[in-house]
Structures are given as structure tokens and as C-alpha cells.
Amino acid sequence: MSWLTQIVAVSALNLRSLRQRAASSGVAVVGIAGVVIVFVAVLSIAEGFRRTLVTAGSDDAAIVLRAGSDTELTSGLSLEETRIIADAPGVLRNAAGAVASAELLVLVDLNKKGVDTPANVPMRGVQPAAFSVRDEVKLVEGRMFEPGRSEVIVGRAAAGQFQGLEVGRTLRWGEAAWTVVGIFEANGNVAESELWADAGVVQPAYRRGTSFQAVYVKLESPGAFERFKDALAADPRLEIKVVRETEYYAQQSQQLSRLIRTLGYLIAILMGIGAVFGAINTMYTAVASRTREIATLRALGFGAGPVVLSVLTEAMALAFVGGTVGGLLAWAGFNGYQTATLNWQTFTQIAFAFAVTPSLLVQGLTYALVMGFFGGMLPALRAARLPVVTALREL
Amino acid sequence: MKHLHLVWRNLLRRKTRTMFTFLSVAIAFVLFGVLATIRVAFNYGVEVAGADRLIMIHKVSFINFLPISYKERIKTVKGVSDATHATWFGGIYQDPSNFFSQMAVDPEEWLRMYPEFTLPEDQKKAWFANRVGAIAGRTVANRFGWKAGDRIPIQGTIFQSGVWEFTIDGIFDADREGVDTNQFFFHNKYLWEKARWGDGMVGWYIIRVGDPKASAEVAKRVDALFANSPYETKTSTEKAFVQAFANQVGDIGAILTAILVAVFFTILLVTGNTMAQSIRERTSELAVLKTLGYPNGLVLAMVLAESLVIAIAGGGAGLLLSWLISRQGDPTGGLLPAFFFPPKDMVLGVALVLALGFASGLLPALRAMRLRIVDALRRT
Numbered sequence: 001m002s003w004l005t006q007i008v009a010v011s012a013l014n015l016r017s018l019r020q021r022a023a024s025s026g027v028a029v030v031g032i033a034g035v036v037i038v039f040v041a042v043l044s045i046a047e048g049f050r051r052t053l054v055t056a057g058s059d060d061a062a063i064v065l066r067a068g069s070d071t072e073l074t075s076g077l078s079l080e081e082t083r084i085i086a087d088a089p090g091v092l093r094n095a096a097g098a099v100a101s102a103e104l105l106v107l108v109d110l111n112k113k114g115v116d117t118p119a120n121v122p123m124r125g126v127q128p129a130a131f132s133v134r135d136e137v138k139l140v141e142g143r144m145f146e147p148g149r150s151e152v153i154v155g156r157a158a159a160g161q162f163q164g165l166e167v168g169r170t171l172r173w174g175e176a177a178w179t180v181v182g183i184f185e186a187n188g189n190v191a192e193s194e195l196w197a198d199a200g201v202v203q204p205a206y207r208r209g210t211s212f213q214a215v216y217v218k219l220e221s222p223g224a225f226e227r228f229k230d231a232l233a234a235d236p237r238l239e240i241k242v243v244r245e246t247e248y249y250a251q252q253s254q255q256l257s258r259l260i261r262t263l264g265y266l267i268a269i270l271m272g273i274g275a276v277f278g279a280i281n282t283m284y285t286a287v288a289s290r291t292r293e294i295a296t297l298r299a300l301g302f303g304a305g306p307v308v309l310s311v312l313t314e315a316m317a318l319a320f321v322g323g324t325v326g327g328l329l330a331w332a333g334f335n336g337y338q339t340a341t342l343n344w345q346t347f348t349q350i351a352f353a354f355a356v357t358p359s360l361l362v363q364g365l366t367y368a369l370v371m372g373f374f375g376g377m378l379p380a381l382r383a384a385r386l387p388v389v390t391a392l393r394e395l
Numbered sequence: 396m397k398h399l400h401l402v403w404r405n406l407l408r409r410k411t412r413t414m415f416t417f418l419s420v421a422i423a424f425v426l427f428g429v430l431a432t433i434r435v436a437f438n439y440g441v442e443v444a445g446a447d448r449l450i451m452i453h454k455v456s457f458i459n460f461l462p463i464s465y466k467e468r469i470k471t472v473k474g475v476s477d478a479t480h481a482t483w484f485g486g487i488y489q490d491p492s493n494f495f496s497q498m499a500v501d502p503e504e505w506l507r508m509y510p511e512f513t514l515p516e517d518q519k520k521a522w523f524a525n526r527v528g529a530i531a532g533r534t535v536a537n538r539f540g541w542k543a544g545d546r547i548p549i550q551g552t553i554f555q556s557g558v559w560e561f562t563i564d565g566i567f568d569a570d571r572e573g574v575d576t577n578q579f580f581f582h583n584k585y586l587w588e589k590a591r592w593g594d595g596m597v598g599w600y601i602i603r604v605g606d607p608k609a610s611a612e613v614a615k616r617v618d619a620l621f622a623n624s625p626y627e628t629k630t631s632t633e634k635a636f637v638q639a640f641a642n643q644v645g646d647i648g649a650i651l652t653a654i655l656v657a658v659f660f661t662i663l664l665v666t667g668n669t670m671a672q673s674i675r676e677r678t679s680e681l682a683v684l685k686t687l688g689y690p691n692g693l694v695l696a697m698v699l700a701e702s703l704v705i706a707i708a709g710g711g712a713g714l715l716l717s718w719l720i721s722r723q724g725d726p727t728g729g730l731l732p733a734f735f736f737p738p739k740d741m742v743l744g745v746a747l748v749l750a751l752g753f754a755s756g757l758l759p760a761l762r763a764m765r766l767r768i769v770d771a772l773r774r775t
Contacts, residue, residue: 027665034661038654045647068556070491073458075552107456117639120456173455206455239556254492259731263651266429267658274422274662277415281669284412339650342643344494347458349643378411 006302010310013293014286015317021286028282028315029322031275032371036326036364038271040356041334042264043363046257048355049341053253056189057246059222060092061133064215064232067239071252071346072105072214079210081238085217088235090228092218094132099218101130104199106206107348108173110162112340119340121162122348123152123173123195125202125212133216137191142167142182147198150205153182155192157351161340165195176205190249193340193351216245252345272371279375283315287383294383295391304384311380312373319372323365330364331356398693402700409673413705416669420709420751421716423662424744428717430655431740435573436725437648438641440733443573444634447607448508449614451600454627460596461626469602472620474613476605479504482586482598486549486559488539495535497549497579498598499586502530508601511574518543518565527585528564532576534724534732536566554590575732577725602630663751670702670755674763681763682771691764698763702756703749710748714741 018025064085069075077085082102092099104125109118128147131137145151159165170179178197186192203210219225229242243251287294294307340351406413435442451469453459460482469478484497502523506512514530521543522528531541541547545563550556561581569576587594604613614630621628631639641648681694718736725734763771 027668031661031665034658038658041654042651045650066552066556068487068550069552070487074485107458109456112642112645115642115645117635117642119643119645175455206459251491255494260647263433267426267651267655270422270426270429271658271662274419274426277419277422278665280415281412339646341645341647342640345491 003303003306006306007309007313010297010302010306011313014310014314017290018314021289024282024285025318028279028318028375029325031278032319032322032368033326033329035268035271035275035371036323036368037330037333039264039268039367040327040330040360040364041354042260042267043360044330044334044354044356046260046264047357047360048352049260049350050253050257051355052188052193052350052352053190053249054246055187056191057244057249059244059246060219060224061245062217062219062225062228063243063245063248064217065213065241065243067241069241072103073107073347075213077102077212077215077240079212081240082212082215084235084237085215085232085240088228088231090219090224090231092220096129096132099129099132101127101133101216102199102212102214103127103130103216104202104206104208104211104213105348106202106208108195110164110171110173112161112349113163119162119349120342120347121158121195122193122346123197123202125199126196127199129218130196130216133218134186134191136189137184137186139182139184142180145181145197148200149198150176150178150201151181152178152195152197153184154180155194155196155351156183156185157188157192157338157340158195158349159183160338161193161349161351175207176201188353190350193349252343255345256341256343268367272367276371276374279315279319279371280378282318283311283376283379284382286314287311287379291386291391295386295388298386298388299392308380308384311383312376315376315380316369316372319368319375320365322372323368326368327356327361327364331361398697399700402697402704405677405697405701406704412669412673416666416673416705417709417712419662419666419669420706421713423659423666424710424713424748425717425720426655426659426662426713427744427747428714428721428736428740430652430659431744432717432721432734432736433648433655433731434652435737436731436734437644437652438638438733440573440575441634441637441641442737443511443571443733444632444637445509445511446632446634447604447610448633449602449604449610449617449630450633450636451602451614451617451628451630453599454629457599459626460593460598461600461628463595463597465600465621465626465628468620469600469617472613472616474604474606474609474616475602477504477508477603478600479508480583480597480600481505482583482593482596484549484554484581484586485552487552488547488549493539495532495538495577495579496575497581499583500580501583502580505580508603511570512567512576513570514565514567522564525562525564526582526588527560527562529561529579529581530565530567531563532578533566533568534575534577535579536563538577542566551589554586554593559589572735573733573737577732601633663747667751667755670705671759674698674701674756674759678759678763678766678771682766682768685768686772695760695764698760699753699756703752706748706752706755710744710751714744714748 065075086098086100106123107120108123110121112119145153154165164171167180170177334354335356337354340349343350453461466478482499486497522530541563543563547561548558551559604610610632617630618628684694721736725731
């Protein structure tokens with residue numbers, strides 16, 4: 001019999017007799033599935049958070065902040081500066097003029113649903129061009145705010161996470177009462193965590209005079225960025241920093257994603273080691289309970305290799321089942337779960353959904369197979385090394 | 396003594412299994428330690444917040460400023476024994492990812508308000524006297540290798556975007572665990588002198604109350620004093636303030652904690668089962684011991700000793716390891732300042748270790764004890 005047929009034969013025998021070892025195999029499967037659930041679930045938090053920020057940026061948009069600032073909250077620009085920026089070369093122009101929106105960001109204290117302490121919800125004062133710079137923003141309920149009035153439109157995610165953000169409600173914050181007039185969507189990106197209002201109304205309500213914090217511009221093309229940046233850098237009237245929108249948002253997601261990933265990997269590795277021990281114990285039991293069978297096979301002329309591989313195959317098969325079940329459960333249980341947290345880098349709340357992506361599922365399954373491999377290795381070697389004669393005599 | 400030897404031989408009989416069981420228990424308790432540490436970390440040290448301190452911020456949000464003139468007015472409120480202020484600087488040292496909090500404060504008032512920050516008397520004096528002086532927490536100082544006398548350039552953001560030069564006059568420690576030393580304090584005077592704006596304004600006030608039980612009323616009185624002024628205030632206890640901040644992190648901390656709890660108990664269950672299994676397999680041996688005249692109590696004690704040895708060795712190793720991990724400090728570079736293994740969770744951990752040892756040994760041991768020798772011997 002060829003080596004390959006031997007492997008297939010022994011593996012098939014093993015797999016078919018799995019039912020007799022259902023209890024201990026079940027423990028191994030559950031153990032591995034558990035690890036994969038946790039692994040995928042924790043990483044889906046980081047992934048969802050990252051995605052919310054990363055999809056917010058587009059290649060042909062740029063953000064201008066004061067030199068030295070890395071977030072809008074620590075930035076500040078004068079009206080004069082924002083005009084110079086809007087007039088710079090490389091900025092896209094349409095019928096209404098330059099597609100550039102000078103904006104300011106303030107914090108509003110609102111309670112999260114189910115929590116009675118205030119959270120820092122970002123409110124953005126925008127200029128009309130904001131809707132051309134971010135063309136993904138669409139009203140889905142109510143109407144647009146009217147310039148000059150204390151009205152806000154609310155991101156879909158913010159409306160879902162914080163108390164009182166319903167169309168028609170009037171709330172007090174800053175030095176004015178604000179009426180929620182509409183709800184908007186923005187492809188699930190970070191803008192949906194914000195409240196938007198007319199910049200001209202936000203400025204006096206927060207005593208900001210005529211100052212802004214950032215200018216969002218749409219460029220003529222992604223390639224126009226360098227031209228725009230160089231022109232601004234060369235202007236002696238400005239002390240600013242220009243970043244591509246994509247980079248700006250990617251950088252903002254760094255710290256929190258890193259934190260969650262660090263913790264996620266730490267937990268997953270510790271658990272993985274635990275699950276490997278579980279798998280090893282299971283496979284040892286499996287091998288031990290079949291000592292005589294294996295010896296018989298060896299006596300019949302089956303080689304050590306096929307025996308090793310068959311035990312490994314069994315372990316990997318169990319791991320595969322565990323990995324698949326775990327991944328599916330994580331997907332069913334966590335994908336799309338809506339939550340909000342504090343982004344330390346911006347000091348503001350950001351609402352997002354857990355994202356169980358195909359790549360995370362593949363990672364989870366791979367991890368399961370690795371666990372199965374290590375769990376099966378030692379017992380497989382033990383099986384191969386069994387001295388045939390003594391093993392036959394056992395029991 | 397000879398019985399202990401028997402216990403020991405039993406443990407060594409299947410070395411690999413004993414080894415893996417030991418390791419599983421150790422892993423479970425490492426997870427337990429990590430869990431305890433993360434839980435505290437996501438609470439930002441609510442536990443160590445001063446019970447007799449209040450935090451007063453601008454009513455609109457904590458990024459809005461308050462006038463310095465409020466300080467003397469706060470001190471006139473009944474129940475207030477001291478007050479000082481702080482302003483968030485938000486500068487960048489070399490790279491934005493090198494985060495640590497920088498605050499402009501009144502040095503003498505500040506150290507009086509926060510006695511948990513300790514530093515040598517001569518460094519204190521040097522700092523009080525040096526207008527561009529600053530003190531750095533042990534965590535920051537270790538991270539960047541700073542020592543007293545160093546000149547540190549920090550890139551300004553909110554107040555003035557140029558480079559600000561500071562002299563490190565001292566390194567402070569915390570007198571208890573969980574107090575954030577990833578911080579940097581400097582003279583408020585220096586801030587006002589160099590900043591482009593914000594003269595006469597401060598970020599928030601810290602108020603000490605004479606009687607912590609009266610905190611709520613004092614907070615109300617303070618807010619009432621500034622009601623209808625151009626800068627209305629919102630005052631809460633330091634604990635509530637920190638708790639509100641921790642709540643902002645929201646579900647994520649809770650989810651991670653819940654996951655870890657589930658994982659810990661699953662591993663415990665599986666491992667406990669394995670330990671019990673290894674005793675169940677030897678029921679007939681236990682019957683032999685009983686045939687030889689071993690009293691029930693002794694058999695029970697030996698079985699329990701065996702599972703306790705594994706639990707204590709594994710659990711002890713796990714707790715020790717997780718304690719060592721937590722000693723490494725915050726793995727995120729400043730996002731979770733209160734990163735330590737709380738002693739009360741350590742006690743809980745030890746209790747769980749003992750519970751595991753007893754629970755996994757007791758059931759099979761009791762069963763073995765009650766068995767009729769003949770039945771047990773007949774089982775293979």
C-alpha cells in the first residue's frame with residue numbers, strides 16, 4: 001500500500017471513530033471555538049473603529065490646521081488665514097466658488113443612552129461648502145439647518161448613541177438652545193458621530209469671535225495636493241500645516257486601534273496557549289484510548305509517518321471545525337454591533353460598529369489550525385513511537 | 396511524610412499531563428491578573444481619586460476656560476478649605492505618539508492639593524523658584540530618560556505653536572499605586588507669559604472640602620455662586636469626574652472585561668475537569684489503598700493534597716507572572732495611566748486558587764471515599 005493511501009486510510013478510520021470520543025473531542029472543539037470567538041470579536045472592535053475613520057478620508061481632500069497641532073481641538077485659524085487658504089492654487093472651484101469649508105469643532109456634553117454621565121460629543125460649525133467637500137454626507141430625515149439659526153443636523157450614529165437627539169427636539173448647550181432639524185448619513189464614517197451647525201452660529205455661542213480651527217478643502221485632483229501644500233508653505237502670512245484627509249484620519253485611529261489590538265492579541269495568545277493544552281490533552285486521550293488499534297495498524301505494516309499524520313489530521317480537523325464555528329458565532333454575535341467610545345487623540349466621542357471582516361475570519365481560522373497543529377504534534381509523535389509489542393499487550 | 400511522597404509520585408506518574416495541567420492553571424491565572432489590571436485601568440483610577448476634592452469645570456464643556464479671579468471667590472464658600480487651578484497644555488514632545496499630560500499649575504498650591512505626588516524637598520524648592528521649571532512624573536522621566544537639570548523642548552499647540560523650553564527641576568513619585576505619574580507640571584506664570592492668548596484664564600479648578608460628606612452641598616453652593624455669570628460652572632467630586640471620563644470609554648472596557656471573565660471561568664472549568672478526570676481514572680487504586688487499611692479521611696486528604704499542589708503551584712505561578720506583567724506598566728504609552736494589579740484582586744485570586752484546588756479534588760475524592768471497595772476494584 002502506498003504511503004498516501006495509508007494516510008488516507010488511517011485518517012478516515014480516525015475521523016470515523018470520532019463519535020466514540022465525542023466528549024473529549026467536543027471539549028477540544030469548544031475550546032478552540034472559544035479562542036476564535038474572542039480573537040475575532042476583540043479584533044473586530046479595532047477593525048470597526050479603524051474603518052470608521054479610514055473611510056472618512058478621500059484622496060482629493062486636504063485638511064489645514066495650525067502648525068504644531070495634530071487635532072482640530074488644539075488648532076486655531078483666523079478668518080483671514082482661512083480666506084487665504086481657500087484662495088490657494090489647487091483648490092477645486094465650482095459655481096459657488098472655492099470648495100473649501102472653514103470649520104470649528106466644539107464639545108457638547110450629552111449623556112450616552114443608558115449612562116447618566118456626560119460624554120464629549122463633537123459639534124462642528126461648518127460653511128456651505130462642507131457638503132461639497134464631503135459629498136458622501138446625505139440627509140436622511142428632516143431638513144437642512146438654516147444659515148443663521150440655532151439648528152443642528154445630527155449624524156445617524158450620534159443619534160443612535162446619545163440621549164435626546166431626535167428631530168424636532170430642542171436642547172440647550174453652549175449659550176443657546178438648539179433645535180435638531182435633521183439626521184444625516186455619511187457611509188458610516190466618523191462624520192456620523194458629529195452634530196453639524198452653521199459656523200456663523202456656533203462661533204458666538206462659544207465665544208470664538210471669527211476664529212476657526214480647520215479648513216477642509218476639495219482639491220482639483222489627488223495630484224494637486226503638493227501644489228496646494230507648497231503654495232501655502234511659501235506664504236509668509238500663514239503658520240499652518242497641511243495634511244491629506246486620508247492621512248489625518250488614519251493617524252487619528254492609531255492609538256485606540258493599537259490599544260485594542262495589543263490587548264486583543266495578548267488575550268488571544270494567552271487563551272490560545274490554554275486551548276493548545278486542552279487540545280494536547282484531548283489528543284493524548286485519543287491516542288491512549290487507541291493504543292491497541294494503532295499498534296495493530298503498525299503490526300499490519302502501516303508506517304510511523306501515516307500514523308503521525310493521521311493524528312495530526314484529526315487534530316486539525318477538530319481545529320477546523322472549532323475555528324469555523326467560532327468565526328461564525330463571532331460574526332453572528334458581534335458584526336455590526338453599534339457602540340461609541342472616547343477617541344483619546346481627539347478627546348471626542350466616536351460612534352462605530354464592530355466589523356467582522358473576511359480577513360479577520362481567515363486570521364481566526366488560521367489561528368485555530370495553528371492551535372490544532374501544536375495540539376496534535378506531541379500526541380502524534382507519542383503514537384508513532386509506541387513500541388508495537390508492548391502496546392499490543394496493553395489493557 | 397510517606398503519604399506526601401505518595402502524593403508526589405502520583406503527580407509524577409503522568410508527567411506531561413501534570414505539566415500541561417499546571418500550565419493551564421497558570422495561564423488561567425495570568426488571564427485573571429490581566430483582567431484585574433485592565434478593569435482598573437479602564438476605570439482610570441477611580442479608586443484612587445481624592446475623596447475630599449471637587450473638580451470645577453466650565454458648564455459648557457471642560458475645554459472652555461474659567462477666569463483666575465474665581466479662585467479667591469471659591470475660597471469664600473462655606474465648607475471649602477482650599478482651591479487651586481490647572482490648565483491643559485497639550486504640547487508635543489518630539490512626536491504626537493509620545494503622549495503624556497502636561498499641565499500649567501501654581502506649583503505650591505498644586506503640591507498642597509495633591510499630596511500623593513512626592514518629591515525631595517530640595518527639588519521642590521528649586522521648582523518653586525524657577526519660572527521655566529517643571530517637574531515630571533516617574534513614568535514620563537523613565538520613558539524619555541530625563542533627570543533633574545535637563546532642558547526639555549516641547550512643541551506648543553493650543554497656546555503658541557513655537558517650541559517651549561522647560562528645565563526639569565524634579566522627578567515626582569506617587570505615594571500609592573494607581574496614581575498617574577505619566578504627567579508633567581509647570582508654572583502657570585510661564586504659560587501666561589508666553590501664550591498668545593488666554594491671559595488670566597485657567598482650565599479648571601480643584602477644590603478641597605473640609606468634610607467629604609458635605610461634598611455635594613459644597614459643589615451646589617459653588618455653582619450657585621457663579622450662576623448667571625458669563626462663565627457658569629459645573630462642580631462634581633473628583634471621583635464622579637473620573638468616573639464620567641471612564642464612562643466615556645463605554646462599552647469597550649466592559650466588553651473586554653466580560654470576555655476575560657468568560658474566558659477565565661471556561662479555562663478554570665476545563666482544567667478543573669481534567670484534574671478531576673485524572674483522579675477518577677485512579678478510582679481502583681484508591682480502592683486498593685482502602686483495602687490496605689487506609690482510613691477514608693486519609694484517602695480524601697491525599698487526593699485533595701494532589702489537586703491543591705497543582706492549583707497552588709499553577710495559580711501561584713500565574714498570579715506572580717501577571718503581577719510581573721503589570722509591573723511593566725501601561726503597554727499603550729500613556730493611555731491607561733492606572734495600570735497595576737490591585738492587592739484586593741490578588742487576595743481574590745489566591746482564594747480562587749484554593750477554591751479550584753478543593754473543588755477539583757473534592758468531588759472525585761468524595762466519590763472514591765464512598766465507593767464500596769469491591770465495586771471499585773472491579774472497575775478497570
